[in-house]
Amino acid sequence: MERPLISDREGPLLRGSALPDLPLALDRESSRPLAAQLADGLRAAAHSGALRVGDRLPSTRALARTLGLSRTVTAAAYDQVNAEGWIAGWHGSGTFVVAAPAEPVQPARRALSPRSPATDPGGPDLRPGTPWSAALRTAAWRRAWRAAADAAPLDRPVRAGVADFRSAVAEHLLRHRGLSVEPSAVLATGGTTAALGELASSVLAPGDVVVVEEPGYPRAAGALRAAGLRVLPTPVDAEGLVVAELPGEARAVYCTPSHQFPLGARMPADRRLELVRWARERGAWVIEDDYDGELRHDGAPLPLLASLGPDIVVHLGTTSKILTPTLGVGWMVAPGALTAAVCDHREATGTGPAPAGQRVLVELARTGDLGRHLRRVRRELLGRRDLLTGALRPAGLGVLGDRAGAHLVVPLPSATAERDAVDAAARGGIALDSLARCHIDVAAWHGLILGYAAPDTRDELAAAMASLVPLLARTGGGPG
Amino acid sequence: MERPLISDREGPLLRGSALPDLPLALDRESSRPLAAQLADGLRAAAHSGALRVGDRLPSTRALARTLGLSRTVTAAAYDQVNAEGWIAGWHGSGTFVVAAPAEPVQPARRALSPRSPATDPGGPDLRPGTPWSAALRTAAWRRAWRAAADAAPLDRPVRAGVADFRSAVAEHLLRHRGLSVEPSAVLATGGTTAALGELASSVLAPGDVVVVEEPGYPRAAGALRAAGLRVLPTPVDAEGLVVAELPGEARAVYCTPSHQFPLGARMPADRRLELVRWARERGAWVIEDDYDGELRHDGAPLPLLASLGPDIVVHLGTTSKILTPTLGVGWMVAPGALTAAVCDHREATGTGPAPAGQRVLVELARTGDLGRHLRRVRRELLGRRDLLTGALRPAGLGVLGDRAGAHLVVPLPSATAERDAVDAAARGGIALDSLARCHIDVAAWHGLILGYAAPDTRDELAAAMASLVPLLARTGGGPG
Numbered sequence: 009m010e011r012p013l014i015s016d017r018e019g020p021l022l023r024g025s026a027l028p029d030l031p032l033a034l035d036r037e038s039s040r041p042l043a044a045q046l047a048d049g050l051r052a053a054a055h056s057g058a059l060r061v062g063d064r065l066p067s068t069r070a071l072a073r074t075l076g077l078s079r080t081v082t083a084a085a086y087d088q089v090n091a092e093g094w095i096a097g098w099h100g101s102g103t104f105v106v107a108a109p110a111e112p113v114q115p116a117r118r119a120l121s122p123r124s125p126a127t128d129p130g131g132p133d134l135r136p137g138t139p140w141s142a143a144l145r146t147a148a149w150r151r152a153w154r155a156a157a158d159a160a161p162l163d164r165p166v167r168a169g170v171a172d173f174r175s176a177v178a179e180h181l182l183r184h185r186g187l188s189v190e191p192s193a194v195l196a197t198g199g200t201t202a203a204l205g206e207l208a209s210s211v212l213a214p215g216d217v218v219v220v221e222e223p224g225y226p227r228a229a230g231a232l233r234a235a236g237l238r239v240l241p242t243p244v245d246a247e248g249l250v251v252a253e254l255p256g257e258a259r260a261v262y263c264t265p266s267h268q269f270p271l272g273a274r275m276p277a278d279r280r281l282e283l284v285r286w287a288r289e290r291g292a293w294v295i296e297d298d299y300d301g302e303l304r305h306d307g308a309p310l311p312l313l314a315s316l317g318p319d320i321v322v323h324l325g326t327t328s329k330i331l332t333p334t335l336g337v338g339w340m341v342a343p344g345a346l347t348a349a350v351c352d353h354r355e356a357t358g359t360g361p362a363p364a365g366q367r368v369l370v371e372l373a374r375t376g377d378l379g380r381h382l383r384r385v386r387r388e389l390l391g392r393r394d395l396l397t398g399a400l401r402p403a404g405l406g407v408l409g410d411r412a413g414a415h416l417v418v419p420l421p422s423a424t425a426e427r428d429a430v431d432a433a434a435r436g437g438i439a440l441d442s443l444a445r446c447h448i449d450v451a452a453w454h455g456l457i458l459g460y461a462a463p464d465t466r467d468e469l470a471a472a473m474a475s476l477v478p479l480l481a482r483t484g485g486g487p488g
Numbered sequence: 489m490e491r492p493l494i495s496d497r498e499g500p501l502l503r504g505s506a507l508p509d510l511p512l513a514l515d516r517e518s519s520r521p522l523a524a525q526l527a528d529g530l531r532a533a534a535h536s537g538a539l540r541v542g543d544r545l546p547s548t549r550a551l552a553r554t555l556g557l558s559r560t561v562t563a564a565a566y567d568q569v570n571a572e573g574w575i576a577g578w579h580g581s582g583t584f585v586v587a588a589p590a591e592p593v594q595p596a597r598r599a600l601s602p603r604s605p606a607t608d609p610g611g612p613d614l615r616p617g618t619p620w621s622a623a624l625r626t627a628a629w630r631r632a633w634r635a636a637a638d639a640a641p642l643d644r645p646v647r648a649g650v651a652d653f654r655s656a657v658a659e660h661l662l663r664h665r666g667l668s669v670e671p672s673a674v675l676a677t678g679g680t681t682a683a684l685g686e687l688a689s690s691v692l693a694p695g696d697v698v699v700v701e702e703p704g705y706p707r708a709a710g711a712l713r714a715a716g717l718r719v720l721p722t723p724v725d726a727e728g729l730v731v732a733e734l735p736g737e738a739r740a741v742y743c744t745p746s747h748q749f750p751l752g753a754r755m756p757a758d759r760r761l762e763l764v765r766w767a768r769e770r771g772a773w774v775i776e777d778d779y780d781g782e783l784r785h786d787g788a789p790l791p792l793l794a795s796l797g798p799d800i801v802v803h804l805g806t807t808s809k810i811l812t813p814t815l816g817v818g819w820m821v822a823p824g825a826l827t828a829a830v831c832d833h834r835e836a837t838g839t840g841p842a843p844a845g846q847r848v849l850v851e852l853a854r855t856g857d858l859g860r861h862l863r864r865v866r867r868e869l870l871g872r873r874d875l876l877t878g879a880l881r882p883a884g885l886g887v888l889g890d891r892a893g894a895h896l897v898v899p900l901p902s903a904t905a906e907r908d909a910v911d912a913a914a915r916g917g918i919a920l921d922s923l924a925r926c927h928i929d930v931a932a933w934h935g936l937i938l939g940y941a942a943p944d945t946r947d948e949l950a951a952a953m954a955s956l957v958p959l960l961a962r963t964g965g966g967p968g
Contacts, residue, residue, distance in 0.1 A: 336842020362816020
């Protein structure tokens with residue numbers, strides 16, 4: 009047994025050098041003798057795996073010096089564990105761990121399993137929110153990461169975001185969203201809800217009233233509530249948020265005009281102008297979550313709220329839906345006082361979005377791969393949208409909100425019909441969400457939300473729809 | 489001019505398909521005629537660059553249909569801009585932008601320059617907090633990003649973090665920090681201050697008292713204050729946070745026991761046990777920021793607070809100091825109720841750390857490159873530490889907190905001496921921080937903080953010290 013331990017310089021003997029990192033906690037006020045405490049510590053380290061078979065222990069003299077103990081104490085501790093049979097010494101070679109100690113002294117730390125809501129459903133996944141990420145298994149994607157690696161080590165944290173990222177976003181907004189801004193007006197964010205939290209903490213104050221859509225995006229409401237704001241849901245209709253019903257005391261209005269989540273309205277230009285006028289008159293901010301903004305299927309392009317009211321609109325975008333949430337990257341375009349307040353908040357709290365994901369986006373934009381990917385995604389999603397409506401409508405099922413994005417809604421007549429449909433789909437192995445998840449205060453709408461981006465291929469989606477449609481037709485999904 | 493426009497199918501003609509994204513805002517309530525508004529919109533688009541020379545416009549008929557207008561209106565608008573000379577039509581080929589329009593209609597958005605605190609100083613940078621990132625210009629680093637790219641597109645957002653990341657951190661904590669935890673007890677975070685904000689929002693409540701060190705890390709105090717907590721600074725001495733001075737009403741105690749920031753104390757085992765006992769008796773949490781934990785130069789390893797009090801300690805670590813802040817990655821190990829509360833908070837607010845940086849760390853850990861990099865960084869920083877103390881002590885300058893980490897403190901007798909030293913260094917082109925930046929409430933300590941990780945090479949650091957030491961000796965830096 010001796011030779012391999014001594015000769016394997018890459019293994020055990022190198023490992024021996026890690027020993028000084030062992031946590032050997034000695035409590036000099038304890039009634040337990042120091043040698044016994046030291047033996048406990050060695051045993052616990054061996055049991056935890058911090059000290060393994062083949063590891064070399066320091067000499068009793070070296071350990072005594074390191075720990076500020078008498079050598080009598082360290083020698084007594086080694087005698088104890090040696091008597092237990094799991095260490096052994098060889099003259100001139102040191103003392104080695106030769107076996108696992110008999111029993112643990114340190115109870116194993118309780119294993120925790122924090123809930124993970126996004127479990128893989130196994131079968132087809134028709135939940136909204138997951139992008140068509142299979143489309144990123146490309147050489148262009150790998151190339152972008154490789155190039156990002158070269159720039160990444162030397163990033164200094166800049167609260168507003170990486171300069172090249174801000175330029176890339178300004179160009180993206182101009183080409184794909186028709187919004188003309190200077191790169192210096194763009195802030196990197198960690199995504200839409202992260203940005204909402206920052207706005208709530210830096211621009212608004214606890215107790216301020218902020219409007220959200222009903223039904224709407226519950227995590228947006230959650231992010232605003234967590235920051236201490238009073239969230240007032242306001243109804244949406246076929247044109248999106250109903251401006252006539254906005255409460256006068258609102259300090260800010262959060263909405264998703266490009267493709268209302270979840271019902272899918274595209275807010276017409278008139279309603280947009282009405283909202284901007286309303287907010288200007290009252291000195292309120294409008295937070296434009298450009299959800300699905302790049303993913304328009306039918307109809308005219310519409311001006312961003314940020315184009316109509318650059319003085320009062322905070323525009324939020326993200327790569328989560330057009331690329332992947334892995335990057336954790338988004339952006340904010342806002343009036344100067346607001347971007348300055350957000351940067352001040354980041355500086356005071358030491359926070360801000362990580363450059364890693366920004367770097368990858370920069371490379372994708374620089375090569376033009378971002379634009380190519382976006383065109384490919386739009387084309388694919390349009391085909392998938394047509395696949396869904398082509399399967400739903402002939403079966404007498406209604407469809408809402410299919411003019412943009414990567415989900416549509418199948419309205420159902422009651423909460424019961426909705427629950428039955430979700431349960432039937434689950435029994436058929438299909439994961440989907442319902443409008444029950446999107447009520448902020450009042451459950452006024454019932455139906456299914458069918459996301460069509462997650463499946464890798466259109467064939468998988470078609471197969472899922474072939475199973476789903478008969479189930480829906482049986483569970484009360486009549487004409488919508 | 490006609491031929492290239494028509495034949496260049498990859499250029500202008502493809503660009504033509506982007507036109508439907510133009511934001512053409514028409515206000516039907518406005519007194520301005522619709523045709524004039526449409527011409528305004530086209531002109532603004534051309535001026536902003538959304539519409540460029542070579543772009544093809546849709547036919548008047550197609551545009552009328554898209555916008556829901558009479559063709560009379562679109563034709564009148566085209567007539568107007570055609571008269572301005574910057575569009576032209578060719579029979580059978582469509583209408584093209586042939587020049588830039590004469591003058592802007594849309595005023596340029598005001599360019600904002602949010603403050604960026606981390607400007608490159610130009611000369612030597614001796615500020616703390618920047619790691620030795622030049623060490624990451626390696627094949628191993630690039631390999632890790634390339635491998636991360638393959639896994640990244642398909643990540644579903646998991647609030648607790650990527651599973652492989654949690655395993656990699658558990659192994660890192662065991663091998664380098666002597667802490668034995670199950671991967672399921674590890675949460676990914678966006679870094680230390682981001683984690684503090686999450687703890688403040690999910691475990692503590694507005695108005696709760698939380699202790700920070702005085703002097704200490706101002707951004708930690710900032711993150712806790714921003715969440716509405718009452719921050720009570722408590723003094724540190726040569727052994728770190730003074731437990732005897734802790735206020736009884738504290739619900740949580742934040743500290744940096746491995747290398748107190750900024751003064752550099754390593755909290756001895758006795759003090760650690762005293763802190764854990766104090767917190768257990770009062771039912772308070774201890775937040776252990778393991779700042780510089782992996783970067784011990786001298787002395788015995790010490791047990792983590794998380795080892796001594798796993799029931800009451802929240803342990804926070806980060807890759808910002810041992811790799812680079814670019815990844816935006818850290819970790820939290822905490823009692824189960826707390827990790828569950830943090831995950832619930834993330835789920836409710838739609839937030840959580842981005843997988844991108846986690847993926848890179850996973851790859852570095854999997855190949856063993858993380859361990860090799862860490863050993864290299866420790867070796868280099870030890871050499872740099874010796875370089876600094878070897879330059880400072882012979883000049884009669886004092887040194888505090890040099891037993892670990894990547895910074896040390898040169899105490900100075902007064903605030904005036906401190907200001908003079910910082911100013912003299914700045915005039916010499918050397919950027920450095922002083923203790924004035926680290927007072928939470930009371931300016932009881934004066935001195936310079938010399939960070940020695942940022943320069944690319946030891947030679948650069950030596951040159952900076954050769955300029956700095958004579959300046960300090962002249963500005964009152966007597967024996968410490």
